[in-house]
Amino acid sequence: MIRSPVDADSVHAMMAMSATSGVSFPRRPEIGGGSAAGTTAEIAAPYWVKIERTLAGNFIAYSSANGSSWQMLGVAEPIPMGANVYIGLAVTSHDAALTCQGVFSNVTTTGSVGAQWANQDIGIxxxxxxxxxxxxxxxxxxxxxxxxxxxxxxxxxxxxxxxxxxxxxxxxxxxxxxxxxxxxxxxxxxxxxxxxxxxxxxxxxxxxxxxxxxxxxxxxx
Incomplete structure (x- = not known):
């Protein structure tokens, strides 16, 4: 996920992997606005996902079965963000009464990424x-x-x-x-x-x- 800032209604773009619904590209192009998502349902975890932010401010989502051959999901989406953004990983069950576990591997970032990873439980x-x-x-x-x-x-x-x-x-x-x-x-x-x-x-x-x-x-x- 890439977002700016970390407020609940902030603009963001991410690649999501679901146990039952494949991969999707949720994004919110305006602060406080609605979210949109394109989904490829026939994909099952484990799977590779990637999101890119171009110099022009466009966000492009990809998925891959092997980490080397990538398929673009949807089209490039222009989402205005400042020079400093937050990059992170998140796991949710979409149910406040249930917890779940997600395992991430081979996580990398490119470009001018600053501070090291931090983590925080939300709602638990x-x-x-x-x-x-x-x-x-x-x-x-x-x-x-x-x-x-x-x-x-x-x-x-x-x-x-x-x-x-x-x-x-x-x-x-x-x-x-x-x-x-x-x-x-x-x-x-x-x-x-x-x-x-x-x-x-x-x-x-x-x-x-x-x-x-x-x-x-x-x-x-």
Whole structure:
């Protein structure tokens, strides 16, 4: 999809692939106007799709069975957009009560494309993005804090193991033989003045394990 800007009623052009209705070329040439779409119904996923924006401001849609031989869908459509546009991928079930999954592969862009990919759920309840941390402390001083490497850890939607080497805590000066408190939190540890987000997380199997022993050297002949 190419659109400008990201408002709900913005002008846009895209190539859509449906599980049951083939490929189509939806577009809106005027802000707040109606959308039109041409469809080739006999095509089934998986399939290649491509959309081009010419220097003249025309949008051309293509589909392909192999990624090298392309068939044009409809005609070139003039859609006025500014110099800066948004390029993206989207998946929808067209039903607010149902979720669905789409898998994209071999995604490329050409031309002067700037910022890297970002993603956002639309219409699906999810946690606000927050970092996750573990704080270990004792009465001797400040806690040792380890932060998970994903700054949006609160939005991870599958069970994920997080292994924290004890040396990571010891390097911060904590005495590991005298720990009296372990805390798991979201946001910035120790900062209670900034309101956090909202959501739910499940955390289980918190345990302390011995490091795996080094393998015995193989005997030399």
């Amino acid at each position: 309840a999810s946690n606000d993005a927050e970092p996750l941390y573990v704080a270990v402390s004792n009465s001797a001083g400040a806690p040792a804090v380890v932060v998970y490497d994903d700054p949006a850890a609160s939005q991870i939607n599958e069970w994920t193991e997080w292994v924290i080497p004890l040396q990571t805590l010891a390097d911060q000066g904590i005495t590991l033989t005298n720990v009296d408190e372990i805390a798991i939190g979201l946001g910035t540890q120790g900062n209670m003045t900034v309101p956090g987000g909202a959501g739910k997380m499940y955390i289980d199997d918190i345990r302390l394990t011995q490091p795996a022993p080094e393998p015995e050297p193989e005997p030399q002949p």
